[in-house]
Amino acid sequence: MADRVFSHAFDYLLYPFVMWKFGILNGGLVMTVVSCLLCYGSIRLYDWTKTDWLAIETIKATVNGMREFHGHSGPREFIASMLKKTDTIVFFFLSMKFDPFYTVLYLRQGAYQFNGFTKRDWKIFLSSVAVSNLYWWLPAYVLAYSGVSIWDHLSR
Numbered sequence: 001m002a003d004r005v006f007s008h009a010f011d012y013l014l015y016p017f018v019m020w021k022f023g024i025l026n027g028g029l030v031m032t033v034v035s036c037l038l039c040y041g042s043i044r045l046y047d048w049t050k051t052d053w054l055a056i057e058t059i060k061a062t063v064n065g066m067r068e069f070h071g072h073s074g075p076r077e078f079i080a081s082m083l084k085k086t087d088t089i090v091f092f093f094l095s096m097k098f099d100p101f102y103t104v105l106y107l108r109q110g111a112y113q114f115n116g117f118t119k120r121d122w123k124i125f126l127s128s129v130a131v132s133n134l135y136w137w138l139p140a141y142v143l144a145y146s147g148v149s150i151w152d153h154l155s156r
Contacts, residue, residue, distance in 0.1 A: 020144035032133040039100040061111035100128035
C-alpha cells in the first residue's frame with residue numbers, strides 16, 4: 001500500500017508539478033534523473049534487506065518454473081514456449097505500467113538472490129528508466145497544464 005501511495009504521489013503530483021514548473025524538456029529530464037535515483041536506491045534497499053516486499057520473487061520463481069517445463073502436456077508446453085519469448089513484451093509492459101524498480105527485479109536472473117546489478121541488469125535498468133520516463137513525459141505535461149487551466153478557470 002505504501003508503494004502505491006508513494007508511486008501515485010510521485011506520478012500524479014510531483015511529476016506534473018515539475019513539468020509545469022520547468023517545461024516538458026527540462027522538467028522531463030529532472031524527473032528522469034529523480035526517478036533513476038529513487039528506483040536505484042529502492043533496488044539497493046530491496047537487496048540489502050533481502051526481503052520480498054512485493055512478492056516479486058515469488059511470482060518470478062513461479063513463472064520461471066513454468067518457463068522451464070519439459071514434458072508431454074500440450075497446454076503446458078505452449079505456455080512455457082510463450083513465457084520464454086515474452087521478456088521484451090514484459091519489459092515494455094512493466095516499464096510503462098510501473099517503473100524500473102519492478103522491471104529490473106522481475107527480469108533479473110534467478111529468484112530470491114538479492115544479488116545487486118549484473119551488466120544485463122544495468123542495461124535493463126537504464127533502458128527502463130528511459131522508456132518509463134519518456135512514456136510519462138507527455139501525460140504529466142498535459143496533466144500539469146490541464147490542472148493549471150482548470151484552476152485559472154475556477155478562480156475567475
